[in-house]
Amino acid sequence: MIINQSCSMIIFGGTGDLTHRKLIPALYHLMYQEMLPEGFAVISVGRQKKNNEEYREELYQSVLKYSRFPMDKTIWDQLCEKIYYRAFSFDEGDGYESLKADLQQMDQVHHTRGNRLYYLAVSPENFAPIVEKLKEHGVTAKRGCWQRVVIEKPFGQDLASAQQLNNRIGKVFSEQDTYRIDHYLGKEMIQNIMVIRFANTIFEPLWNHQYIDHIQITAAETEGVGSRGGYYEKAGALRDMVQNHLLQLLAITAMEPPGKNEAEAIRDEKVKILKAIHFPKDSIVHQHVALGQYRGYHMEEKVSPQSTTETYVALKLFLDCDRWKGVPFYIRTGKKLQQKTSQVVIQFKQPDKTFYKECESGCNPNLLVIKIQPEEGTLLQFNAKKPGNLQQILPVGMNFCQNCNLENNSPEAYEKLLLDVMDGDASRFTRWDEVENAWRLIDEISSSCEAALVEEYLPGGWGPEGAQQLIERSGHRWWNL
Ligand SMILES: NC(=O)c1ccc[n+]([C@@H]2O[C@H](COP(=O)([O-])OP(=O)(O)OC[C@H]3O[C@@H](n4cnc5c(N)ncnc54)[C@H](OP(=O)(O)O)[C@@H]3O)[C@@H](O)[C@H]2O)c1
Incomplete structure (x- = not known):
């Protein structure tokens, strides 16, 4: 099949x-790599009012600052002559009329x-207003070519608003042409989870409740809300991070092998997982959730002094499916924590029997850690004998660090995702039923948590005390690796 990316x-x-x-x-990185x-x-x-030259100069400065490649003026000039700026407000019909004419000119x-x-x-x-204006002014009327829309996150603030937004977008763009972006899905190690699972015989046979004790998924940030207080007040950690990034990570980690390495097959399997997650509605809710707010959050710009918005959430979830029967999935995310890290930790079960005295009260657990950012790689922890005459067993690690040696060698998520849109490959974008089921779950969790205490925690630590209790109650511990 010839893909027409133009x-x-x-x-x-x-x-x-x-x-x-x-x-x-x-785009500069793609140009640099002739992609x-x-x-x-x-x-x-x-x-903002500015001409093409002024706009291009501003972009040049941004590329100098944010590019992972050195500035090559020849390459930049090739890209920059293809970039134009048009100043109009999204509600101005005339702007869309001139856009239509500009686009025809671009074709020529x-x-x-x-x-x-x-x-x-x-x-x-x-x-939604932009998409509707595009249709109203006939910008999207062209036939015999592709027209795709990329929509940034967040896609709605709850199930009802997401459904409304989806209905409005769906009147202009088909589901197939709607690319809901979650830049996490473009990250190297997230793409790698599937390879680790499905291209190795040493992991997939163990990837179930018989061998896996529990799974931890963490997205920790050291920053506070910064200038995003206005948005964050309405969202909180649950809606800002769990609804999209963390549930996507959970789905990719837990899904059944898709029949094919194709967008629809992969997304079908992820949806099954999102539907299988359950959260208790009864009095044991507090054993499944811990909410926190960092000290000083009230003083942030555009944050109410009485705010009860959570800047930290930890959840203990179970999946209603044979593969994961009885396996807890712990997920946590928070701001102003000790370390910036996103990772998945798979903790394997202890051996049934062992004749080593050192393991009588349990060996060190086998761990597979998938490090997503800032370090990209995997760590496999297992037990080995300490060298020497005494019988001592030690946990040792095999560490594969993808981005340690060559600095900045991994493509940015947006590079991959933009190419995907041009290729018409939606595997790494969220389909409507994924968004819908994620919001359904988040709404459910959110209403069950209304009475839950939002506990204050100190910046620079690992979140509220309640999060420790949540995991320790089941005899587990958080891995801060
Ligand atoms: N920034 C990030 O790193 C990041 C990461 C993930 C997702 N996102 C998502 O990406 C989206 C954009 O975020 P951002 O941080 O880039 O926002 P931003 O810096 O506030 O930029 C908003 C843009 O919208 C334009 N705009 C706003 N109202 C307009 C109107 N009525 N008519 C014409 N232009 C208008 C602004 O133009 P003027 O300045 O000319 O008014 C500006 O170009 C958001 O949905 C955000 O959640 C952002």
Whole structure:
């Protein structure tokens, strides 16, 4: 099959942070590696008044600052001559009329073949209005070419608002052409989880309740909410992180092998996991959730002094399926914690019998740690004899660090994801039923947690005391590796 990647990319939010820090550097990296299609152009839309030259100069500065490759002026010039800036407000019909004409011109000048990649790098309340305006002004009316829309997170704030948004988008773009981005899914090690599981015979046969004791999924940040207080007050850790990144990680870790390495097969399996997660509605809720708020959160910009928004959440979840019968999945995420890290820890069961005295009260557990960021790699911990005459057993680790030796060698998630959209490959984007089932669960957890205490925790530690109790109650401990 010949994939026609040529396209015009229309960035709504062209003056914003995401465009400057991620999207344009990602395009530069693709250009650097000769991975952008020949026929390509960018039209960026924002409100600020500026001409193409001024806009290109600003982007140049951002690429200098954020690129993982050195600045090569020849390559930059090749990219920059394909980038245009248009200033109009999203509610101005005239802006869309000129956009339509500009796009036709791009087809002539840059051979973009009528294909369009609309990237909504804007705040969520603008998603549906922009898409509706595109239709109203006939921008999306072109036939015989592809037209795809990329929608940033968050996709809704709860199930009802996500459904409404989806209905509005669905009147203009089919599900197949709607790419809900979760940049976590473009990260190297997340893609690697499937390879580790399905391309090795040493792991997949053990990947079930017979051999796995429990699984821990962590996304810890050292930063506070910064300037995002206004948004965060309405979201909290559960809606900001668990609904998308952490549930996606859980689904990829726990899913059955998909029949094929194809978008629909993979997403079908993830949906089954999202549907299988259950959360208790009764009096034992407090044994399954711990909420926290870092000391000083009240003083952050745009945060209410009475806020009870959680900046930390830990959950203990079970899956209703044979493979994971009785296996707890602990997930936790928080701000202002001791270390920035995202990882999955798989703790294996103890051997049934052992004749080693040192293991009478339990050997050190076997762990497989999948490190997602900032370090990318895997660690396998197992037991070995300490050298010497005495019989001593020690935990040892085999560490594979993907990004330790070659600095910045991993492609940024956005590079991979932008290429995926041009290729029409949605494997690493969330399908509507994934979003829907994730929101259903989060709404359920959120209403069960209404009475749960939001405990204060000190910045620089590992979260509230309740999170320790949550895991220790089951005889486990958090691994901060
Ligand atoms: N920043 C990140 O690292 C990041 C990471 C993950 C997801 N996201 C998501 O990406 C989206 C964009 O985030 P951001 O941080 O880039 O936001 P931002 O810095 O606030 O940028 C917003 C952009 O929207 C434009 N805009 C707003 N209202 C407009 C209007 N009425 N008409 C025309 N343009 C308008 C702004 O243009 P003017 O400045 O010209 O007014 C600006 O270009 C959000 O959904 C966010 O959740 C961002």
